[in-house]
Amino acid sequence: MTDTVLQKIVAATGNETVDKAQEIVTEITQAKVIKALLLVLAAYLILFFIDKVINWLSEQVPLLFRLKVKQSLPFWRAFCLSFFGFLICNLFLDLSPNNVLAVTGTVAVALGFAFKDYVSSVIAGIIGLFENPYQVGDRVKIKEYYGEIISYGIRGIRLQTPDDNIVSIPHNQIWTEAISNANKGAVEAQxxxxxxxxxxxxxxxxxxxxxxxxxxxxxxxxxxxxxxxxxxxxxxxxxxxxxxxxxxxxxxxxxxxxxxxxxxxxxKQDFSYPVLPPQPIDPSGLPTSESLPR
Incomplete structure (x- = not known):
């Protein structure tokens, strides 16, 4: 799988571009690896803290502001991930302007081949932050799933259904699926x-x-x-x-x-209810779908 991807990269960009991409990688030492692991741990703890604080705060503020507080969560998550991602990349890569420009095309091609669906979801999630087809706290229906959005991540959202199931849906569904939003950022939904x-x-x-x-x-x-x-x-x-x-x-x-x-x-009233005509029964003993009212 990896060899096939590399072959496609070389064919698309040429050996010179791949060589330039290799030049920006700095020496990997034990100290750098330890620092990277510590940064990953710090990022995880901070993201966990942010999730807890935002969700706790949203339940403490007046009802009118609950969704406003929750809807700030994707921004803080994206900011935190971008910040720590830059620090980790800076440990192993020489991120000078010339090197970044030289390798940008190669990285784009590599990501396009290896992580097409993932990148599509990430890009859709970024666009979703500006177009707002849905936000945290909205009650939406995507395909056959309906419920409240409880999490807005980089790759997708998590939906809590009325049956208390958690459904993960990638952001790239906004390219092809109709999205029904019941409250669009409001506290009330019809x-x-x-x-x-x-x-x-x-x-x-x-x-x-x-x-x-x-x-x-x-x-x-x-x-x-x-x-x-x-x-x-x-x-x-x-x-x-x-x-x-x-x-x-x-x-x-x-x-x-x-x-x-x-x-x-x-x-308490003398109201009469509909009386349906006799319904044909199939061999299983249940009314046929054609006989049910519409």
Missing amino acids: TVAEFYFAHNIDVEAVMKILYRVAQTSKYTQLKLPILVIMDEKPWGTHFKLKSYPIDARDEFIYQTDLVKRAKQAFA
Whole structure:
């Protein structure tokens, strides 16, 4: 694998460029190796300290500033890694301007061949810091994964799903995948609760109950709009209650609260629910997918 990469580098850049790349490597001594190991250890400890302090501080500040504090974490991580990376390189390389310019093309070709996907993710992560398709604390959906971004690294992000699973996703997904962002740096994220009734339902009564349920929930951010919309289906009437929790992390607790309290209110009314036509059964004993309502 290494020999193949070297052959491609030589073919692309020529022997002279490779020789220049070798010239910038200084003498490797035991003292330099020990210093490099100490710098790696220091970088690891400082990164660990930064993660702990930023996450602790984000939970201590007012809710309005929680995400602002968390979103500074990628900057401090990148700064720390760049600083210690430069110190380590300076131990083993003669980083004069002429040498850096001479070897830049060679390094670029080597990285392109050997670490194409990794470099693509790193570049996407740097671009992501400026374009902000997502940040720490955002609730996003990438492919089939949905959850809160709890870490923004150089190569990728870590997503915590509602099932409390941690999913690692490389940054280069932003080149090809659609990214759905529920709160885009805000503390609140819209929550949707859905309800179904028969066609002869008292629409005004249902909408009044749903508005009241959202307005009286202890989780609702009353500064943001509460909206009830409806849609007619062949088998019944579909209602959606759209509102915002005070804290996006309470999304599913909030949705459960809305549904529970709405059903308690509906139970006191003489509301009729949709009656589906008889559904064909497949040999396994389950309804077929074509027979299920849409």
